[in-house]
Amino acid sequence: MELILNKEKYNVEIKINDNLLKSIINEKNFEFTFRRISENQISLLIDGKYQNVYFAQDDNHIFIAYDGDNFIFDKVKDEDYNFEEINSNNENINKLMPPMPGSVVKILVDKGQKVSEGEGIIIIEAMKMEITLYSSIDGVVTEINVKAGEQVDINQVLVVISKE
């Protein structure tokens, strides 16, 4: 299967033989002795100690907790436009999307306006906090898809900046 963590793709295959878990991650091999505790918990022998790893999932994500840390993987699906969308940002085009659901406080630019890299473009508010989204390129505002006060969702393209 394929998993994405922090925009990095991992290809993983596993083999299970009794209490041995073999995984091949991006062509590197790992091997663990394991005990299955429950449908959410597995105990892996790591550095001579059994350590608990916890698991849960929803439609789009796999959640893992290990040694105090959280790992949230995106599941890769056949038509994963989401992943494509994020990766469509390059030096020629910058699609600004909110990192979380919220509402638009203020749009700092007009359509057709020239903007430079690092310039504040739009302010979003969620959970009583303001977040400014900045342009990652020098360019021109070619699309504004929202208005102040509007509720917006994660991965919704709010503003598009294109290179001239």
Place this chain on the structure above:
Amino acid sequence: MHFWKKENQNGSNKLRNHMIKKILIANRSEIACRIIRTCKEMNIRTVAVYSEVDENALHVQLADESYFIGSAPASQSYLNQEKIIRVAIDTNCDAIHPGYGFLSENPVFNRKVREAGLIFIGPSPEPTELLGSKVASRELMIQSGIPVIQGMKTSSKNIDDFISTAEMIGFPVLIKASAGGGGKGMRIVYRKEELENAINSAMRESLAAFGSDEVYLEKYIEQPRHIEFQVAADHFGNAIHIFERECSIQRRHQKIIEETPSTALNAELRKKMGETAIKVVKAAKYDSVGTVEFLVDKNKNFYFLEVNTRIQVEHPITEMTTGIDLIKLQIMIADNQPLNIKQEDLKQYGHAIECRIYAEDSDNDFLPSSGKILYYKPPIGPNVRNDTGIFQGSIVSVFYDPILAKLIVWGQNREEAINRMILALKDNIILGVKTSTKFMIKCLEHPEFKKGNTYTDFISRNMQNHQEKDQKDISIAISAAAYFNHKEKTYEVTVHKSNSDYNPWLTIGNWEILQS
């Protein structure tokens, strides 16, 4: 360590009628649950209120009764004063406990509750009003001889006032919301050119959070510690302080790790600051449980910041080191009973730490995270306390503050408390939303934290590269993810031909068992 004596020495408690027999809790999440638990111990009936998205929330599950008060946005539910008071009257409540946030420090609500013939569990409206304005409270403190930080005397809408004050006292300066708290509407400004943008942004944030865009400016003290004193004052002129809490570990100007005692105080400074805190309380004619906040600079000078006229998020560490139930104390004071603890009877015992468990992404500038709690296994063990507002299956909504729970530990000394907290954090399994657990573990493991060098800039100074994940840990996480996600597993089922009893389950051979 129990400092509560069951009866007041002069027996006055015996004669006094306890008025409060039923309380409406005008709040949600962990603090509502916390308050309900103490009420139950005191044999006080509890009424919860909830918004559309909180129908099955933990505070609703715990309360004796619960009532729907409106749609999800707080302005239409938890901030709906008339509705909340109406429910309290209709359900024959004697009192309303506001918790923290929401209506807790709103003098208008405070008055309306009293006008409706109910008891407001908190201070009188006058001190709430006075202390709620940073500008007015600062003036009172200057008059009372309490040390404050240099800056503007009043809020202003005129940028020139900000520029002239900033130039007089020198950069860096701090912009603060007059009605503020919790770091909202607060900005540090290092250069004159940044001033105007910072003011506008602070005003907008303050307006959104508190309904007021009044901001002012003061000298920013670099490398300070945030040390606050828990206080309690009754309606009979008695006031005590219940020692300090150090809350210097902050991100976005909001506390995430708190501890008591503070490594920065010795007995002498503790006494001096405690006495000042009582002086503050008396100057403001304060009459409830509250918190006096100070900044302490490198040279151990301390400056009055503000009084929080509510129960604080971090109150449990005081409870752990003194044995006092602060919610109970708050209810008893509101019930017009005199304080039955004397300053000289109070002792700090051991060391306590609190870590706030927020739904937020510490790898991504602490952006709040929302979603469903898919799996929850909180820590257990001696001297580990978990004040939680979530359960497996609960929804973390985008509408409210993203606090999920608070982990509190107690240890004989600071080292023991730190080690216990690290273990408790590792055992605190919350899946479905992002939490900053690992980040807090890294803070607690940091040599500077262990040395007690906890200044308010601890995170920006010491935690720059905290996002980096170990490749080995990633590989372990991926292996486990793949293990739980593999779709099919084939089991060999042995058919025992010799068994004469016919069993259809044993005749087919290989079974495919779907796992996911």
